[in-house]
Amino acid sequence: MRTYRIAFAILLFAAPFLAQAQTTDKPNILWIVSEDNSPFIGAYGDTFATTPNIDKLATQGVLYTNAFATAPVCAPSRSTLITGMYPPSMGTENMRSTYPAPDFVKFYPKYLREAGYYTSNNVKKDYNVDQDQEDAWDESSHDATYQKRKPGQPFFAIFNTTISHESCVHKSIPNDQLRHSPAKVPLPPYHPDTPEMRHDWAQYYDKVEDMDTFVGKILADLEASGEAENTIVFYYSDHGGVLGRSKRFMYESGLHIPLVIRFPKKYAHLAPGQPGTKTDRIVTFLDFAPSLLSLAGVPIPEYMGGKAFLGTQNASEREYAHAFRGRMDERIDLVRSVRDKKYRYIRNYMPHKIYGQYIEYLWRAPSMGSWEAAYKAGTLNDVQKKFWETKPVEELFDVEADPHNVNNLAGDPKYAVLLKKMRQANHDYLVEIKDVGFLPEGRMEEISQTTPLFDYARSGKYDVKKVIETAEMASMGDPRNLKELTKKLTDGDPVIRYWAATGCTILGNKAQSAKGTLINLLSDPEVTVRIAAAEALTKLGEKEKAVQTLTEALNSDIQMARVQALNVLEQLGPEASKAFPAVKQLIDHKKKNADYDLRAAEKILASAGK
Known part of the structure; x- marks a missing residue:
C-alpha cells in the first residue's frame, strides 16, 4: 500500500x-x-x-x-x-x-x-x-x-x-x-x-x-x-x-x-x-x-x-477543385465550376444574364466606369467586350496555355470528351452534396426561417437530382426542350416550375407556345415562380402583365423575392415605368443602405433619371 x-x-x-x-x-x-x-x-x-x-x-x-x-x-x-x-x-x-x-x-x-x-x-x-x-x-x-x-x-x-x-x-x-x-x-x-x-x-x-x-x-x-x-x-x-x-x-x-x-x-x-x-x-x-x-x-x-x-x-x-457563385450583392446569378490541374470548366445556369451586371460596390472602382464607357463607345475588341454580353452555357479553358481564361474551348470538337467528363463531374458533385443553391433565394429565405437548408435538403422535400436536371435543361436554351419545359411549368414542385420558367426566359421568343401556361403562373402561390414567369413573359410580348406582377412582388415580405423582381425590372428600363412609384415607395421605407433590395431599387430610379 x-x-x-x-x-x-x-x-x-x-x-x-x-x-x-x-x-x-x-x-x-x-x-x-x-x-x-x-x-x-x-x-x-x-x-x-x-x-x-x-x-x-x-x-x-x-x-x-x-x-x-x-x-x-x-x-x-x-x-x-x-x-x-x-x-x-x-x-x-x-x-x-x-x-x-x-x-x-x-x-x-x-x-x-x-x-x-x-x-x-x-x-x-x-x-x-x-x-x-x-x-x-x-x-x-x-x-x-x-x-x-x-x-x-x-x-x-x-x-x-x-x-x-x-x-x-x-x-x-x-x-x-x-x-x-x-x-x-x-x-x-x-x-x-x-x-x-x-x-x-x-x-x-x-x-x-x-x-x-x-x-x-x-x-x-x-x-x-x-x-x-x-x-x-x-x-x-x-x-x-x-x-x-x-x-x-x-x-x-x-x-x-x-x-x-x-x-x-x-x-x-x-x-x-x-x-x-x-x-x-x-x-x-x-x-x-x-x-x-x-x-x-x-x-x-x-x-x-x-x-x-x-x-x-x-x-x-x-482530382478536382469545385467552386460556386450565387447571388453577388444585389445581382442574381448561378454558376458552378470544376478545376483539375490543367483545365477549368464553368457551367452557367443563367446564361441570359450578362457577366457585367451592375453591382454598386464593384462600380466604386473608377476602372469599372471606364470599361463600361469604352463598351458603350464601341472601342473594345472581341475579348474585352465579352464581359458586357450574355454568357455561353459552358466554358472550358486550358489554364496552362490560357491563364487569363479568354479562349473558350467548350465548342471545340477536339475537347468534346474532356468537356463531357468535366460536365459529368460537376453534375455528380451537385447531386452528391445536395446543392441547395438551385432553390430560388426567396424560397431559401422562407425555408430557413424554420429549418436549416442542409436539413431541408435531406428531409425528402428536395428532389435534388430532378432539380439539377431541370436547371441543366433550362440553361441549355435548346428549343427542342420546350415541350418538356412547358410540361414542367405545371409540376407540383415550385422549384421545378421556377426553373422551367427560367428556361423559357433563356429561350426568349422561341418559347411562344408556352405563353398561355406562363400567364397562368402569374397567379402561382409561390412568389419566386410568379416573378420567374413574369420575366419569361417580358420576352414574349406581355410586358404590361409582367410589370404588374413584378410591381406586386415588391410588397412581398421576402427580401430576396423583392431583389429578384427588381433585377427583372432593371432589365426592362423605361418599359418598367409603371413600377417606378412602387420602387420609390420601397426606397422611402428602407433605412439600411446595406439592404440589397434598396441598392437594386436605387439603381432603377437612377438609370431612369428619377
Missing part, C-alpha cells in the same frame, strides 16, 4: 508537467490572411509585384501552385473555412445571406480549444451564417494575439489584413504618389487600356506591396516572440481579385489564390516538400479545416467535406 501511495504521489506531482509536455508537443499554427488578391506575388512569377517578405517566406516553405478558394468572394469563402463544409450544401453560398448552418456544425477553432489550443482571431469573421459561436475563440478582436496565451500553451492565431481589399482602389491616389507606374503596369487581355484602368492596377500593386509589408511585420513579431521554431505558418488570400472580372467571377482571376506554408525544422516531417519547393497538389478552402485539425492531432469530424492535405490524417489527393 505504501509503494502504491508513493507512486500515486509521484504521478500526482508529475501530472501538470506531463500535461504541459503533451500539450506543447503540438505545433503552433499561424495564419496570415490577405484579402482580395490573386497571386500577384514575385514567388509566383509576377515580375511587376513588389513582395519581398512573401517571396522570402516561399524560400523557407512550400508554395502551392494549385490552391483555390471555393467562391470568388469573401463571405461565402469564409463560410467554407470556418465550417469545413461546402456552402451550397447548407445554403450559405449567397453573399451576406446568413442562413443557419445545421446544428451539429462547430466552427473549427472550437475543436482546437477543446484540444488545449489558445485560439485568437485578429479580426475578420464574415462567416455568412446566422450564428457567431463566439466561444470558438479565446479572443477575436483588433487586439487579439497569441501572446496572451498561458505559458507553454500551443496556439492557433489568425492575422487578417484588409490592405489589399477591393476598397483600396475606390479612392484614387495621385499618379505622382504611386510607386508602381501606371504606364508600365501589365494589363490582362480582357481589360481595355484606359487611364483609369491603368491607374487602378498600379494603385492595387502598391497596396499588394503594403500588404506584403504587413506580412513581414507579423513574421518579425513571431521571430521576436521566440516561437518561430515551434510554429507552422500559412500565408494565403481569401479569394482572387480585385479589379473587374476577378473578384466575384469564376475564372482563375477570382478563384486561384496564393498559398505558402512554412514548417520549422521541428515539424519538417509534416511538410509536403523541402523548403523552397513547390507542389501542384490541388487544395481548396474545403480542405483547410480538416488539414488544420490533422496538424493538431484532432480527429476530423465526418461532416467536413474536404480532404486533409497535411498532418497525420493526410488524405489522398483530390
Whole structure:
C-alpha cells in the first residue's frame, strides 16, 4: 500500500508537467490572411509585384501552385473555412445571406480549444451564417494575439489584413504618389487600356506591396516572440481579385489564390516538400479545416467535406477543385465550376444574364466606369467586350496555355470528351452534396426561417437530382426542350416550375407556345415562380402583365423575392415605368443602405433619371 501511495504521489506531482509536455508537443499554427488578391506575388512569377517578405517566406516553405478558394468572394469563402463544409450544401453560398448552418456544425477553432489550443482571431469573421459561436475563440478582436496565451500553451492565431481589399482602389491616389507606374503596369487581355484602368492596377500593386509589408511585420513579431521554431505558418488570400472580372467571377482571376506554408525544422516531417519547393497538389478552402485539425492531432469530424492535405490524417489527393457563385450583392446569378490541374470548366445556369451586371460596390472602382464607357463607345475588341454580353452555357479553358481564361474551348470538337467528363463531374458533385443553391433565394429565405437548408435538403422535400436536371435543361436554351419545359411549368414542385420558367426566359421568343401556361403562373402561390414567369413573359410580348406582377412582388415580405423582381425590372428600363412609384415607395421605407433590395431599387430610379 505504501509503494502504491508513493507512486500515486509521484504521478500526482508529475501530472501538470506531463500535461504541459503533451500539450506543447503540438505545433503552433499561424495564419496570415490577405484579402482580395490573386497571386500577384514575385514567388509566383509576377515580375511587376513588389513582395519581398512573401517571396522570402516561399524560400523557407512550400508554395502551392494549385490552391483555390471555393467562391470568388469573401463571405461565402469564409463560410467554407470556418465550417469545413461546402456552402451550397447548407445554403450559405449567397453573399451576406446568413442562413443557419445545421446544428451539429462547430466552427473549427472550437475543436482546437477543446484540444488545449489558445485560439485568437485578429479580426475578420464574415462567416455568412446566422450564428457567431463566439466561444470558438479565446479572443477575436483588433487586439487579439497569441501572446496572451498561458505559458507553454500551443496556439492557433489568425492575422487578417484588409490592405489589399477591393476598397483600396475606390479612392484614387495621385499618379505622382504611386510607386508602381501606371504606364508600365501589365494589363490582362480582357481589360481595355484606359487611364483609369491603368491607374487602378498600379494603385492595387502598391497596396499588394503594403500588404506584403504587413506580412513581414507579423513574421518579425513571431521571430521576436521566440516561437518561430515551434510554429507552422500559412500565408494565403481569401479569394482572387480585385479589379473587374476577378473578384466575384469564376475564372482563375477570382478563384486561384496564393498559398505558402512554412514548417520549422521541428515539424519538417509534416511538410509536403523541402523548403523552397513547390507542389501542384490541388487544395481548396474545403480542405483547410480538416488539414488544420490533422496538424493538431484532432480527429476530423465526418461532416467536413474536404480532404486533409497535411498532418497525420493526410488524405489522398483530390482530382478536382469545385467552386460556386450565387447571388453577388444585389445581382442574381448561378454558376458552378470544376478545376483539375490543367483545365477549368464553368457551367452557367443563367446564361441570359450578362457577366457585367451592375453591382454598386464593384462600380466604386473608377476602372469599372471606364470599361463600361469604352463598351458603350464601341472601342473594345472581341475579348474585352465579352464581359458586357450574355454568357455561353459552358466554358472550358486550358489554364496552362490560357491563364487569363479568354479562349473558350467548350465548342471545340477536339475537347468534346474532356468537356463531357468535366460536365459529368460537376453534375455528380451537385447531386452528391445536395446543392441547395438551385432553390430560388426567396424560397431559401422562407425555408430557413424554420429549418436549416442542409436539413431541408435531406428531409425528402428536395428532389435534388430532378432539380439539377431541370436547371441543366433550362440553361441549355435548346428549343427542342420546350415541350418538356412547358410540361414542367405545371409540376407540383415550385422549384421545378421556377426553373422551367427560367428556361423559357433563356429561350426568349422561341418559347411562344408556352405563353398561355406562363400567364397562368402569374397567379402561382409561390412568389419566386410568379416573378420567374413574369420575366419569361417580358420576352414574349406581355410586358404590361409582367410589370404588374413584378410591381406586386415588391410588397412581398421576402427580401430576396423583392431583389429578384427588381433585377427583372432593371432589365426592362423605361418599359418598367409603371413600377417606378412602387420602387420609390420601397426606397422611402428602407433605412439600411446595406439592404440589397434598396441598392437594386436605387439603381432603377437612377438609370431612369428619377
